[in-house]
Amino acid sequence: MxxxxxxxxxxxxxxxxxxxxxxxxxxxxxxxxxxxxxxKSTQGFQSLPYxxxxxxxxxxxYYASLKPHAFLLxxxxxxxxxxxxxxxxxxxxxxxxxxxxxxLRTVVxxxxxxxxxxxxxxxxxxxxxxxxxxxxxxxxxxxxxxxAAPLTIMRLVIRTKSVEFMPFYLSFFLTLSAITWLFxxxxxxxxxxxxxxxxxxxxxxxxxxxxxxxxxxKTSSLPQIHVQADAKxxxxxxxxxxxxxxxxxxxxxxxDNCTKDVPAAxxxxxxxxxCPLPAARVDDDGEGLDGVSDQQPPPVVKCEA
Numbered sequence: 001m002x003x004x005x006x007x008x009x010x011x012x013x014x015x016x017x018x019x020x021x022x023x024x025x026x027x028x029x030x031x032x033x034x035x036x037x038x039x040k041s042t043q044g045f046q047s048l049p050y051x052x053x054x055x056x057x058x059x060x061x062y063y064a065s066l067k068p069h070a071f072l073l074x075x076x077x078x079x080x081x082x083x084x085x086x087x088x089x090x091x092x093x094x095x096x097x098x099x100x101x102x103x104l105r106t107v108v109x110x111x112x113x114x115x116x117x118x119x120x121x122x123x124x125x126x127x128x129x130x131x132x133x134x135x136x137x138x139x140x141x142x143x144x145x146x147x148a149a150p151l152t153i154m155r156l157v158i159r160t161k162s163v164e165f166m167p168f169y170l171s172f173f174l175t176l177s178a179i180t181w182l183f184x185x186x187x188x189x190x191x192x193x194x195x196x197x198x199x200x201x202x203x204x205x206x207x208x209x210x211x212x213x214x215x216x217x218k219t220s221s222l223p224q225i226h227v228q229a230d231a232k233x234x235x236x237x238x239x240x241x242x243x244x245x246x247x248x249x250x251x252x253x254x255x256d257n258c259t260k261d262v263p264a265a266x267x268x269x270x271x272x273x274x275c276p277l278p279a280a281r282v283d284d285d286g287e288g289l290d291g292v293s294d295q296q297p298p299p300v301v302k303c304e305a
Contacts, residue, residue: 014184015072021177022076026083028170033090042095047088047103054084055111056146059118061193063135072184073193075235136192143196147203154203157210161217168211175204 029050036042064073088107092100118138126134144220153166178200185194 008187010187011069012072014180014187018177018180018184019072019076019079021173021180022208023079023175025170025177026080028173029087036090036094040094042091042099045091047091047095047099048106050087050091051103051106051110053148053255054081054088055114056142057081057084058111058115059135059139059142062115062118063132063139066132066135068191070186075126124149136190140192140196144199147200150203150207154207154210157214161214163211163214163217166211168208168215171204171207171211175201175208178204269299 009270032045036045057077060073061077061081064070064077067073090105092103095103118135120134122131150166157166179198182194182197182201185191185197
């Protein structure tokens with residue numbers, strides 16, 4: 001079929017592999033949004049990674065539509081636009097009002113305003129081959145910037161000596177994706193596809209090396225507080241439970257709306273007053289009682305190529 005026409009079989013092979021691997025990467029945030037759906041809350045997760053990923057897919061889709069024999073770029077980035085749009089829609093549905101409005105503003109500015117600006121620049125100020133060159137450099141520069149985003153995560157891993165922020169499977173598939181699209185760009189003789197994936201491959205290898213170095217480290221990412229053995233703790237205030245119960249009973253006699261279980265209520269108040277409260281409590285699902293998740297937000301997932 002004409003839509004599958006490529007310069008050679010290697011371009012087609014690596015394009016298919018790139019589509020498959022990138023699709024797997026696109027599905028990485030699914031557990032996050034299953035959790036959001038179950039909790040009916042975004043739980044502190046950020047929407048920016050999905051907005052950036054959608055913008056990346058949009059500009060690559062525009063580039064592929066202008067380039068001959070780039071059908072496999074069109075397929076994966078069309079799929080990327082669809083999946084990222086679903087993620088953003090779910091986020092907007094469950095996000096608090098203030099967060100929802102901030103997310104909508106970002107979508108309008110970046111995905112609508114930014115993309116329309118690129119359309120206008122390429123349409124009115126470029127033509128023919130120059131249009132493809134101009135758009136190609138925009139795509140390559142944006143992709144390099146996205147690939148450089150994990151630098152903050154790598155710095156955090158080195159500082160904390162913990163890989164809890166950088167799952168190995170995601171680094172592995174991102175590296176594998178970069179390799180396949182790198183060869184796709186090389187065999188297609190497209191520097192704009194190949195160049196950013198060289199950067200992606202290098203960052204992916206560094207991430208996996210860091211994982212192997214720090215995976216057995218037991219150092220906690222939280223600061224440790226050292227207390228001397230002979231240090232005196234401040235004395236906790238004490239409450240006379242009997243007096244508290246009597247006072248509560250008298251208040252009950254004067255107010256019929258008070259609870260009838262006075263001893264139980266008073267005992268509970270006494271325990272809460274004399275026992276130090278824990279710093280944080282987490283339910284069985286890993287969510288804090290205040291409704292904010294204790295999990296870090298998912299990493300940026302880059303739309304290919």
